[in-house]
Amino acid sequence: xxIQEIIAQRAQEIEGQIEPFLPKETGYAGKLYxxxxxSVRAGGKRLRPMLLASCHRLLGGNSSHLSVAMAAIExxxxxxxxxxxxxxxDNDMLRRGKPTTHAVYGEAMAILAGDGLLNHAFTLLGxxxxxxxxxxxxxxxxxxxxxxxxxxxxxxxxxQSVDVESEKTGSVITKEKLDYIYRKKTGALLxxxxxxxxxxxxxDDEKMKxxxxxxxxxxxxxxxxxxxxxxxGDQKLLGKPIGSDEKNEKATYITYEGIEKAKxxxxxxxxxxxxxxxxxxxxxxxxxxxxxxxxxxxLYLTKRDH
Amino acid sequence: xxIQEIIAQRAQEIEGQIEPFLPKETGYAGKLYxxxxxSVRAGGKRLRPMLLASCHRLLGGNSSHLSVAMAAIExxxxxxxxxxxxxxxDNDMLRRGKPTTHAVYGEAMAILAGDGLLNHAFTLLGxxxxxxxxxxxxxxxxxxxxxxxxxxxxxxxxxQSVDVESEKTGSVITKEKLDYIYRKKTGALLxxxxxxxxxxxxxDDEKMKxxxxxxxxxxxxxxxxxxxxxxxGDQKLLGKPIGSDEKNEKATYITYEGIEKAKxxxxxxxxxxxxxxxxxxxxxxxxxxxxxxxxxxxLYLTKRDH
Numbered sequence: 286x287x288i289q290e291i292i293a294q295r296a297q298e299i300e301g302q303i304e305p306f307l308p309k310e311t312g313y314a315g316k317l318y319x320x321x322x323x324s325v326r327a328g329g330k331r332l333r334p335m336l337l338a339s340c341h342r343l344l345g346g347n348s349s350h351l352s353v354a355m356a357a358i359e360x361x362x363x364x365x366x367x368x369x370x371x372x373x374x375d376n377d378m379l380r381r382g383k384p385t386t387h388a389v390y391g392e393a394m395a396i397l398a399g400d401g402l403l404n405h406a407f408t409l410l411g412x413x414x415x416x417x418x419x420x421x422x423x424x425x426x427x428x429x430x431x432x433x434x435x436x437x438x439x440x441x442x443x444x445q446s447v448d449v450e451s452e453k454t455g456s457v458i459t460k461e462k463l464d465y466i467y468r469k470k471t472g473a474l475l476x477x478x479x480x481x482x483x484x485x486x487x488x489d490d491e492k493m494k495x496x497x498x499x500x501x502x503x504x505x506x507x508x509x510x511x512x513x514x515x516x517x518g519d520q521k522l523l524g525k526p527i528g529s530d531e532k533n534e535k536a537t538y539i540t541y542e543g544i545e546k547a548k549x550x551x552x553x554x555x556x557x558x559x560x561x562x563x564x565x566x567x568x569x570x571x572x573x574x575x576x577x578x579x580x581x582x583x584l585y586l587t588k589r590d591h
Numbered sequence: 592x593x594i595q596e597i598i599a600q601r602a603q604e605i606e607g608q609i610e611p612f613l614p615k616e617t618g619y620a621g622k623l624y625x626x627x628x629x630s631v632r633a634g635g636k637r638l639r640p641m642l643l644a645s646c647h648r649l650l651g652g653n654s655s656h657l658s659v660a661m662a663a664i665e666x667x668x669x670x671x672x673x674x675x676x677x678x679x680x681d682n683d684m685l686r687r688g689k690p691t692t693h694a695v696y697g698e699a700m701a702i703l704a705g706d707g708l709l710n711h712a713f714t715l716l717g718x719x720x721x722x723x724x725x726x727x728x729x730x731x732x733x734x735x736x737x738x739x740x741x742x743x744x745x746x747x748x749x750x751q752s753v754d755v756e757s758e759k760t761g762s763v764i765t766k767e768k769l770d771y772i773y774r775k776k777t778g779a780l781l782x783x784x785x786x787x788x789x790x791x792x793x794x795d796d797e798k799m800k801x802x803x804x805x806x807x808x809x810x811x812x813x814x815x816x817x818x819x820x821x822x823x824g825d826q827k828l829l830g831k832p833i834g835s836d837e838k839n840e841k842a843t844y845i846t847y848e849g850i851e852k853a854k855x856x857x858x859x860x861x862x863x864x865x866x867x868x869x870x871x872x873x874x875x876x877x878x879x880x881x882x883x884x885x886x887x888x889x890l891y892l893t894k895r896d897h
Contacts, residue, residue: 308744308745312749313749313753313768313771313772314744314745314748314749314750314752314753314775316752316756317744317748317749317752317753317756318744321744364706368702368703368706371702372679373677373678373697373698373699373702374699374702391679391759392679393679393680393755393759394752394755394756396674396677396679396680396702397674397748397751397752397755399706400670400674400705400706400709400748401743401744401748401752403706403709403710404709404739404742404743404744404748405743405744407713407735407739407743408736408739408740408743408744410735410739411732411735411736411737411738411739411740412736412740414732414735414736415729415732415733415736417732419725419728422725422728422729422732423721423728426717426720426721426723426728426732427721429713429716429717429720429735430714430717430718430720430721431717432717433710433713433714433716433717434714434717434718436710437707437710437711437713437714438614438620438623438624438627438707438710438711438714439614439620442623442703442706442707442710443619443620443623444620445703446620446622446623446700446703446707447619447620447623449699449700449703450622450623450700453697453699462619465619466619469620
């Protein structure tokens with residue numbers, strides 16, 4: 286099977302795993318739950334729960350808390366998209382060809398649905414936490430600490446705030462600031478996914494460090510590819526116009542490094558991530574199979590044409 | 592000393608306790624941190640951290656995690672105000688006589704500052720959680736579970752969503768729906784404050800149930816008083832125009848029960864809460880003093896003229 290097919294199949298499985306954690310659309314607040322569920326069900330690669338589950342399996346994990354952690358990280362990713370799309374932010378009416386949450390439910394409900402998804406991620410993890418025995422509790426505690434940190438004000442929200450501020454003020458963005466945005470806005474939550482998988486598999490500090498390194502390299506490569514696609518991509522495959530960064534006078538990796546160096550860097554980062562992955566060298570057949578999947582996934586993400 | 596003075600003094604102490612948990616306003620995301628801190632520092636009664644600390648002391652607690660829990664609940668309360676004030680919600684430019692967060696920092700940054708405050712509450716609690724020994728970990732886990740639950744989609748956000756939806760659609764609100772909004776929008780987080788204090792003091796299930804009952808009764812009484820003040824209050828003391836509910840055709844407790852019954856109910860709920868408080872009957876002098884403070888605080892909250 287081609288990697289795209291495997292990814293699509295896993296994404297579908299993940300949607301089945303996440304579904305039971307979505308709120309039932311009943312009661313007075315039914316409309317809120319509907320807006321939350323609409324946002325989560327709107328699709329996407331399910332990359333963060335996929336990475337989480339894959340790293341968990343790679344490291345021989347067998348945690349009963351896997352699904353709830355997958356649901357939580359997908360809810361956090363989804364809330365960030367719902368709020369990003371708001372009129373005061375990117376003002377997008379379509380995402381992946383579907384009306385955005387505020388386009389369907391109105392701006393007020395979209396703000397609350399985003400708040401609800403972020404909060405509910407921690408409600409789900411909090412409920413799971415208090416049901417744990419002492420040994421399990423420590424790895425669930427790590428999941429909460431990792432996720433809240435990487436999604437937070439020195440992680441995803443921090444990166445997003447710098448991006449928004451740079452765009453609004455039209456200030457010239459330095460290479461260092463661009464690095465900050467890339468590392469935080471996208472990289473942090475991808476890294477969190479890998480680390481949460483590791484934490485649930487009770488990985489040791491060294492392995493956690495390796496997962497973190499991989500996440501950062503792949504996150505940055507992923508962003509660089511985004512910039513390259515905006516210059517060289519196929520509009521049809523991308524589902525959005527190319528050249529938008531240049532039109533919006535938005536500084537990207539390519540502004541600073543040029544397109545050839547950008548391609549080299551994306552390749553180099555991917556290779557380095559794969560080397561890191563090799564050092565985790567699992568013995569078991571299951572884990573080896575998972576390492577092979579992750580390798581292909583990383584290559585796919587950094588060679589993708591959309 | 593008058594209760595107002597004691598409350599003001601405690602509020603000031605609480606501000607000192609919370610301050611170290613606010614982010615330093617440096618680095619690329621400095622503007623985000625500034626907007627968050629502006630929102631938290633804008634004042635208020637600090638009622639939720641006050642209740643949390645008071646219930647903790649009442650039940651003989653001596654937790655080293657008290658301050659972080661106080662900071663977390665105040666951040667969650669603050670984010671809810673920041674998002675409530677947004678143009679798409681209540682569109683308020685002033686709160687307690689000061690420009691609201693979006694009035695100062697713009698709408699996009701206010702959305703992110705709210706997200707940041709909500710997320711940061713869990714970052715602080717998550718960091719504290721992983722630093723705990725096994726015994727402490729269980730009470731910190733309870734704090735996370737309580738706070739995320741009561742602030743969440745079946746708590747504060749749920750209540751807020753029903754309130755927003757009712758106002759936007761202009762649909763007739765039933766007495767039952769109004770009860771839901773009151774219990775969830777304000778009552779849930781007040782109850783969470785009391786329960787978090789109890790959890791940190793390692794209160795048993797019976798005491799936790801009593802705290803929950805008190806929180807619900809006081810929360811509802813507090814809301815009824817708000818409605819009464821909107822009819823009978825002194826505009827100067829309130830700092831906002833009276834009669835706004837009637838002008839906005841907003842159904843309140845008084846729409847259903849009339850003003851006399853509303854006053855009776857607020858009195859009755861307060862008396863019942865005080866009776867519950869008596870059943871917690873602490874032996875130690877410190878705790879007795881704290882019970883006396885809570886009693887006066889509840890009477891103040893439900894007899895207040897602003």
